[in-house]
Amino acid sequence: xxxxxxxxxxxxxxxxxxxxxxxxxxxxxxxxxxxxxxxxxxxxxxxxxxxxxxxxxxxxxxxxxxxxxxxxxxxxxxxxxxxxxxxxxxxxxxxxxxxxxxxxxxxxxxxxxxxxxxxxxxxxxxxxxxxxxxxxxxxxxxxxxxxxxxxxxxxxxxxxxxxxxxxxxxxxxxxxxxxxxxxxxxxxxxxxxxxxxxxxxxxxxxxxxxxxxxxxxxxxxxxxxxxxxxxxxxxxxxxxxxxxxxxxxxxxxxxxxxxxxxxxxxxxxxxxxxxxxxxxxxxxxxxxxxxxxxxxxxxxxxxxxxxxxxxxxxxxxxxxxxxxxxxxxxxxxxxxxxxxxxxxxxxxxxxxxxxxxxxxxxxxxxxxxxxxxxxxxxxxxxxxxxxxxxxxxxx
Amino acid sequence: xxxxxxxxxxxxxxxxxxxxxxxxxxxxxxxxxxxxxxxxxxxxxxxxxxxxxxxxxxxxxxxxxxxxxxxxxxxxxxxxxxxxxxxxxxxxxxxxxxxxxxxxxxxxxxxxxxxxxxxxxxxxxxxxxxxxxxxxxxxxxxxxxxxxxxxxxxxxxxxxxxxxxxxxxxxxxxxxxxxxxxxxxxxxxxxxxxxxxxxxxxxxxxxxxxxxxxxxxxxxxxxxxxxxxxxxxxxxxxxxxxxxxxxxxxxxxxxxxxxxxxxxxxxxxxxxxxxxxxxxxxxxxxxxxxxxxxxxxxxxxxxxxxxxxxxxxxxxxxxxxxxxxxxxxxxxxxxxxxxxxxxxxxxxxxxxxxxxxxxxxxxxxxxxxxxxxxxxxxxxxxxxxxxxxxxxxxx
Numbered sequence: 001x002x003x004x005x006x007x008x009x010x011x012x013x014x015x016x017x018x019x020x021x022x023x024x025x026x027x028x029x030x031x032x033x034x035x036x037x038x039x040x041x042x043x044x045x046x047x048x049x050x051x052x053x054x055x056x057x058x059x060x061x062x063x064x065x066x067x068x069x070x071x072x073x074x075x076x077x078x079x080x081x082x083x084x085x086x087x088x089x090x091x092x093x094x095x096x097x098x099x100x101x102x103x104x105x106x107x108x109x110x111x112x113x114x115x116x117x118x119x120x121x122x123x124x125x126x127x128x129x130x131x132x133x134x135x136x137x138x139x140x141x142x143x144x145x146x147x148x149x150x151x152x153x154x155x156x157x158x159x160x161x162x163x164x165x166x167x168x169x170x171x172x173x174x175x176x177x178x179x180x181x182x183x184x185x186x187x188x189x190x191x192x193x194x195x196x197x198x199x200x201x202x203x204x205x206x207x208x209x210x211x212x213x214x215x216x217x218x219x220x221x222x223x224x225x226x227x228x229x230x231x232x233x234x235x236x237x238x239x240x241x242x243x244x245x246x247x248x249x250x251x252x253x254x255x256x257x258x259x260x261x262x263x264x265x266x267x268x269x270x271x272x273x274x275x276x277x278x279x280x281x282x283x284x285x286x287x288x289x290x291x292x293x294x295x296x297x298x299x300x301x302x303x304x305x306x307x308x309x310x311x312x313x314x315x316x317x318x319x320x321x322x323x324x325x326x327x328x329x330x331x332x333x334x335x336x337x338x339x340x341x342x343x344x345x346x347x348x349x350x351x352x353x354x355x356x357x358x359x360x361x362x363x364x365x366x367x368x369x370x371x372x373x374x375x376x377x378x379x380x381x382x383x384x385x386x387x388x389x390x391x392x393x394x395x
Numbered sequence: 396x397x398x399x400x401x402x403x404x405x406x407x408x409x410x411x412x413x414x415x416x417x418x419x420x421x422x423x424x425x426x427x428x429x430x431x432x433x434x435x436x437x438x439x440x441x442x443x444x445x446x447x448x449x450x451x452x453x454x455x456x457x458x459x460x461x462x463x464x465x466x467x468x469x470x471x472x473x474x475x476x477x478x479x480x481x482x483x484x485x486x487x488x489x490x491x492x493x494x495x496x497x498x499x500x501x502x503x504x505x506x507x508x509x510x511x512x513x514x515x516x517x518x519x520x521x522x523x524x525x526x527x528x529x530x531x532x533x534x535x536x537x538x539x540x541x542x543x544x545x546x547x548x549x550x551x552x553x554x555x556x557x558x559x560x561x562x563x564x565x566x567x568x569x570x571x572x573x574x575x576x577x578x579x580x581x582x583x584x585x586x587x588x589x590x591x592x593x594x595x596x597x598x599x600x601x602x603x604x605x606x607x608x609x610x611x612x613x614x615x616x617x618x619x620x621x622x623x624x625x626x627x628x629x630x631x632x633x634x635x636x637x638x639x640x641x642x643x644x645x646x647x648x649x650x651x652x653x654x655x656x657x658x659x660x661x662x663x664x665x666x667x668x669x670x671x672x673x674x675x676x677x678x679x680x681x682x683x684x685x686x687x688x689x690x691x692x693x694x695x696x697x698x699x700x701x702x703x704x705x706x707x708x709x710x711x712x713x714x715x716x717x718x719x720x721x722x723x724x725x726x727x728x729x730x731x732x733x734x735x736x737x738x739x740x741x742x743x744x745x746x747x748x749x750x751x752x753x754x755x756x757x758x759x760x761x762x763x764x765x766x767x768x769x770x771x772x773x774x775x776x777x778x779x780x781x782x783x784x785x786x787x788x789x790x
Contacts, residue, residue: 025502026502174565182569191651239413239414252584258584260584261581
C-alpha cells in the first residue's frame with residue numbers, strides 16, 4: 001500500500017487507548033483551556049484522524065511562513081499550507097504550557113484536544129500578509145478563505161496536540177465520517193491496489209459519475225473512494241442523509257461490486273485553489289489513495305484562480321518527490337449530444353457549448369423542486385428520484 | 396440483500412438529520428431528565444444504530460412479559476429478549492411525558508436520547524422473577540446477568556426514543572464501532588451476497604480463524620463480518636487498539652481480498668446464553684448478515700446452560716419464519732495433531748483431549764508475557780507478535 005507522506009506509517013493524533021483517553025479527558029477538566037477557531041478545530045480533527053501525518057500539531061510562525069513560501073517547514077518537512085492555531089488573545093490560559101483546546105463548533109464547547117504549548121507568538125502584519133498572499137494568492141478581504149483566515153486573531157499557539165474528539169462530525173455524520181486510519185484499513189481489507197479518490201460535497205450527477213469511471217478506467221484503478229467534505233450546512237443545502245443516499249444509490253446501481261466506497265472527512269473549505277488542491281492530494285495519499293482527481297478550478301472560488309492552476313501547481317511548485325500520489329488532471333465533463341456520451345470538455349475541441357447537456361445548479365434545483373426529473377443525460381433517474389422526494393417533502 | 400427482521404427497511408432511531416439533531420439536543424437541555432442504567436443505555440445505542448429494528452423504544456411490562464414467555468410482544472412482534480428501561484424511581488422527572496435520558500457511562504452524564512413516555516409502571520416481584528427466569532434460565536443472584544438485571548430498579552419506563560449519541564463507543568472505538576446502517580451499506584458496496592457474521596471480543600487465534608474459514612466454505616459465503624462486542628475493559632483485558640490490530644493483521648494475511656471486514660458494536664453482555672444467542676442472530680440479520688456462527692455455550696457463563704442450548708433454541712423456541720438468518724452450528728475448534736489441521740472437535744469423535752493442541756487463556760497470557768510465542772498450531776506468528784509486543788510493553 002502507498003506510504004503516508006513523509007512517514008512509513010500513519011501517525012494519527014487521536015488517543016486510541018481508552019484508558020489514556022479517559023485519563024486525558026479527566027486531566028483536561030483541570031487544565032486552563034481556550035476556545036479555538038473553527039479552522040484550528042478542523043486542523044485538530046484532521047490531525048486526529050491521521051490525515052496530516054507526520055505533523056503532530058500546530059506550526060510555529062517560522063514554520064508557517066516557511067511553508068507558505070516553500071511548502072517546507074524550517075526542518076524541511078513538506079506540507080502544502082500552514083497549519084496554525086490563531087487566537088485573539090491568551091488571557092484564558094495565563095502562562096500555562098499544557099492546556100485544553102475547546103471546540104467552537106459544539107454546544108457547550110467541549111474539550112477537543114490537549115496541547116503542549118511550544119511557543120506563543122504574535123504574528124506581525126507583514127507575516128499575516130505574506131501567509132495570506134502565498135496561500136490564497138490574494139489579499140482581497142472579500143475572498144471567503146482570506147476573510148476567515150484573517151478573522152482569527154494574531155496570536156499563534158504552536159505545539160503538539162493529542163486529540164480526544166472528532167468534533168461534531170461523528171454526531172452529525174455517524175455513518176459517513178471516516179479517519180484516514182479507517183480508510184486505509186478498509187482499502188487493505190478490500191484488497192485494492194490502485195485507488196483513486198474523488199472530492200465532493202454534493203450529490204453526484206451523471207457527469208461526476210462518468211468522470212469517476214473515466215479516471216478508474218484510464219488509471220487502471222480497482223478502487224474509488226468518494227470522499228465527501230463534511231461540514232455545517234448552509235441554508236438551501238441538501239441535508240447530509242439525502243446527499244449520502246443519492247450517492248449510495250448511484251454506487252449501488254452503476255458501479256461494479258467492490259469498486260467504490262462512500263466516505264467523508266471533517267474539515268472546512270479554505271477556497272485556497274491550487275494550494276488547497278495540494279493539501280487535498282496530500283491527505284488522500286495519507287488515507288491510502290494512489291491517485292486523486294483534480295478538475296477545473298479545484299477548491300476555487302470566484303475568479304481568483306486560473307482554471308487549471310490547481311493542476312499546474314503540482315508540476316511547478318510541489319517539490320520533486322514530495323508526494324507519491326498521482327494527479328488525474330480532469331476538465332469539466334458533460335454529456336455530448338453529438339457523441340451521445342459523457343466526455344471531458346477539453347477532449348471535444350470541436351464542440352460548442354450548445355453541443356453539451358448543461359444545466360445550472362439553480363435550474364436543477366428548480367426542476368427537482370417542481371418534481372421534474374432532469375434529463376437522463378444529466379441525472380440518473382434513481383438519483384433524481386431521491387432528490388425530488390426531498391424537495392417535494394419541503395412543501 | 397436480506398431484509399431486516401419484521402421490516403422491509405432498517406429503522407435506526409438515531410436522528411440523522413443534522414438540523415433535527417441540533418434542535419433535539421437543544422430541546423433536551425430544558426427537558427426533565429433521568430440517568431438510566433448501563434443496560435438501558437446499551438439498548439438505546441442498539442436502537443440508535445438500527446440493530447433492534449423494528450422496535451422504536453422500550454417495552455411496556457406487558458410486552459416484556461410476553462416477550463419473556465413467547466418471544467413475541469402483545470402485538471405479535473417477534474423479539475428475543477425484553478428491551479426495558481428500568482430505573483429505581485422517577486422523582487427526577489415528575490409527571491413529564493417527554494424526557495431526556497442521560498448516559499451513565501460517560502463523564503458528566505450527557506444526554507443520550509429523548510423519550511416520549513408511554514407508560515410508567517412498577518414491576519412486581521412476580522414479574523421480575525418471571526422475566527429473570529425466562530430470559531436467564533435461573534434466578535441465581537450470582538449469575539452476572541441476573542445480578543445486573545435485578546440491580547436496576549423496579550420502575551419501568553416504556554415508549555419510543557430518538558437517539559442523539561452513540562455513548563462512549565464512538566470516542567473509545569472510533570475506527571471499529573459501526574451501526575447496522577453502516578454495515579449494510581458496506582456489504583452492498585462490497586457486493587457480497589452471502590455473509591456470515593462472527594461474534595468475538597478477543598483477539599482471534601488460529602482456531603477462531605479456521606472456524607471462520609470453515610463456515611465461509613461450507614456455507615458458500617463470499618463475505619465475513621467479524622463483529623466485536625465493544626465495551627468497557629476489565630483489568631487485564633487487552634486494550635482495544637491491540638486487539639483490533641491483531642485481528643486486522645490476521646485478516647490482511649490470511650483472508651483473500653474483499654472477503655472479511657472488522658467491525659464492532661456497542662452493547663453489554665447479558666450472559667443469557669440461548670436467549671442471547673437468538674438476540675445475537677436477530678441483530679446480525681438487521682446488519683445484513685445471512686448467516687451467523689454459534690458455537691459451544693454461546694453467550695454463556697459458568698454452568699448455567701447446556702453446551703448446545705444456544706443452538707437448539709433456534710429449533711425449539713424461535714417461532715417458525717421469525718428469522719431469515721441461518722445459524723451455523725459450530726463446536727469448539729482446535730488443531731488436531733493426528734490430522735495436522737484445525738478441526739471441529741465434535742467432528743473428530745475418535746480424538747481424545749491429548750490429540751488436540753489446547754492452551755488455557757491463562758497459559759497463553761503467561762507465555763505472551765514472557766515473550767514466548769504460542770506454537771503455530773495455536774497462534775499465527777504475526778498475531779502472536781502483536782500480542783507479545785503489547786505484553787512486553789507492560790513491563
